[in-house]
Amino acid sequence: MSLMDSIAPSHLSMPVSGPVSAEDLGEILTRLRAAQPLVQCLTNTVVTNFTANALLALGAAPAMVDVPVEADEFARIASGVLVNLGTPHGEQRAGMLEAARAANAVGTPWVLDPVAVGALSVRTAFAGKAMELRPAVVRANASEVIALAGTGAGGRGVDATDGVESARGAALALAARTGGTVAVSGPVDLVLDAGRAVRVHGGSALLTRVTGGGCSLGAVTAAFAAAAGDPFAGAVAAHAMYAVASEAAAERCSGPGTFAPAFLDALASTTPEDLAKKAVLR
Ligand SMILES: Nc1ncnc2c1ncn2[C@@H]1O[C@H](COP(=O)(O)OP(=O)(O)O)[C@@H](O)[C@H]1O
Ligand SMILES: Cc1ncsc1CCOP(=O)(O)O
Ligand SMILES: [Mg+2]
16 A cells, blocks of 8 residues: 555545535535536546536536546646546546545545446446545445445446435445445435435436436536535535426426436526525435
8 A cells, every 4th residue: 555545535534514404505506606616527438528517517617637647636636526437448447546546645525436336347346446545425326335335236237226225224334434425316315424314305307317417416526525625515515406406407398308408507507595495405
């Protein structure tokens, strides 16, 4: 293990902050739009464009930097980092480990989205290495959380076949391993860490009918974690933002093809007051 590996991620030294209210979410969105967090995305080829556009619409600044050496350099100046295993090519995997180590070294939150872990061998082995670097947030669907915890074989392709609440035990086990937050997405999202748990209600299932609904959520979670200064609160804010914005978009569209642009519009137009008023946390 190198010295770099041994440097604890920032969230391990951060004080556990209190519960998160809907009003807090409005404040976090205000901070995000003022700070325009620089989010480094090491993500899959399918969703790169949508992810970058979701971050821009939200008010953050994307940078898709995943080449070895550059990945290390950039993670030292980014506000947040996303590591997404959707199409984990060899060079990209090396860049991912560099970026995670560098983010930890400078106290920057990094998010792991272990797409289709459990179902495929290369990403499943790699996800174990990534978990050793203790992401501030693991963002995944229920089947990916269960598989990452080693208690299931994964979902159907990139989609979940398990319910969110059936992944609660696995999420708690992962949070104990990383010392961070685990966000389980689905009809009602579950966001938890060692001491806190929140369920985020609402949202439109149309978000599952456009590719990148979950993958872009990982990048937006990194942006909000940077703005909140608390990965748990940031993850709650990101999931609440997706619920509020996807509902607004669903009202204005006629199907997946018009939902995607309407969703980007809603990410841009949702105000801190909207978020505080419309988010449903329990
Ligand atoms: N049935 C549903 N109703 C409303 N929102 C949903 C539903 N299923 C998933 N979502 C939302 O869609 C987004 C992506 O979740 P999910 O499809 O679970 O992720 P992934 O694409 O990684 O499998 C999240 O914001 C989640 O809350
Ligand atoms: C279809 C597909 N294949 C590899 S990555 C990917 C995109 C998955 O996106 P999401 O996790 O947002 O559904
Ligand atoms: Mg996914």
